[in-house]
């Protein structure tokens with residue numbers, strides 16, 4: 049009787065929200081703690097995928113030292129930060145509590161298998177793909193459909209002898225699975241190049257909106273500088289890319305534009321030079337402002353995009369936005385500002401440098417990122433030809449300035465003592 053109830057419950061859960069599959073990792077050192085606490089955890093690098101885990105999802109644990117893939121587990125609650133703050137010395141704060149479905153089976157060559165199936169640590173498995181992986185834990189001579197149902201309800205058995213010859217053969221034939229979603233990766237260098245405006249299954253912002261921001265750029269700032277539940281503000285949010293990224297990543301977001309687009313009602317109308325929020329209340333501000341009057345966003349009189357970046361006025365108006373961003377940010381928190389230079393009618397305007405000199409009046413620099421410009425209207429063969437013929441350059445990149453509001457309220461300018469490691473190259477002696 050009880051089993052049937054469980055099956056019905058799981059089926060309803062699957063109907064309401066698809067059950068997804070996830071791979072967590074451990075080492076020889078951390079494996080025992082995972083299995084005794086029945087807690088899986090990870091660092092910021094994989095935090096975004098871990099925080100997608102919802103109660104009922106299926107999990108596997110890959111020991112990256114010996115390549116065993118332990119399964120099958122089920123999340124007993126939604127993932128949270130610091131469920132056990134002291135686990136693994138505090139190194140893996142994005143955590144999920146799990147229960148095992150039957151015996152815990154170590155599947156040898158698990159890492160190899162995942163690679164062949166195209167499953168990585170940033171993959172979210174959808175039901176079809178997940179059941180293909182689950183099948184490696186199925187005892188011989190069991191009916192596939194019935195067993196899958198049982199394993200999802202926790203009544204199914206898994207079999208330690210799974211790596212019998214039949215499965216070694218299978219390993220060779222395993223194909224890449226398709227129903228998978230890849231979570232973006234944290235960028236490691238100061239050169240960011242996003243070939244597409246969007247990532248993942250859900251739309252973020254509107255790629256038809258002039259000057260729309262690459263969603264992965266915002267995703268990177270969100271995951272580098274905030275935690276789930278933090279507040280993000282975009283005072284010039286255009287089609288709402290920041291709002292959509294934050295909604296998916298479990299951040300609160302308040303987004304404004306001087307003229308919110310008609311196709312959405314969750315963007316507030318406001319002039320970025322006066323933001324209706326308290327001082328020191330925000331965890332991250334992101335701004336992709338106009339770069340001058342090169343794009344016609346709208347005719348609203350307060351639209352800074354109606355002012356030429358060749359005038360001082362443009363930078364003075366942006367400075368009013370800078371002081372507002374400064375005021376609302378909590379001390380120590382980050383402002384990300386995306387901007388590009390201008391070259392029009394034989395005149396180059398270093399918009400990035402001019403804005404940066406205003407920004408550093410208030411903020412400390414965290415870093416400066418070069419963002420490749422893609423899908424610009426000038427990104428055509430005709431324009432490339434003109435650039436060569438008439439000896440000018442097309443804009444190939446934008447600046448992403450990452451700045452921090454100083455903690456003391458005063459900019460940190462003291463020189464620091466650094467002990468460099470110098471490398472010298474020995475001169476070759478002539479023969």
Ligand SMILES: C[S@@+](CC[C@H](N)C(=O)[O-])C[C@H]1O[C@@H](n2cnc3c(N)ncnc32)[C@H](O)[C@@H]1O
Nearest residue numbers: 259260261284285286287289306319320351352
């Ligand atoms: C580069 S777009 C932002 C694109 C946006 N991040 C997206 O992904 O769709 C710049 C935006 O700044 C807005 N804007 C211009 N002046 C403004 C002001 N004074 N206050 C608020 N928004 C302003 C424009 O309406 C435009 O939507």
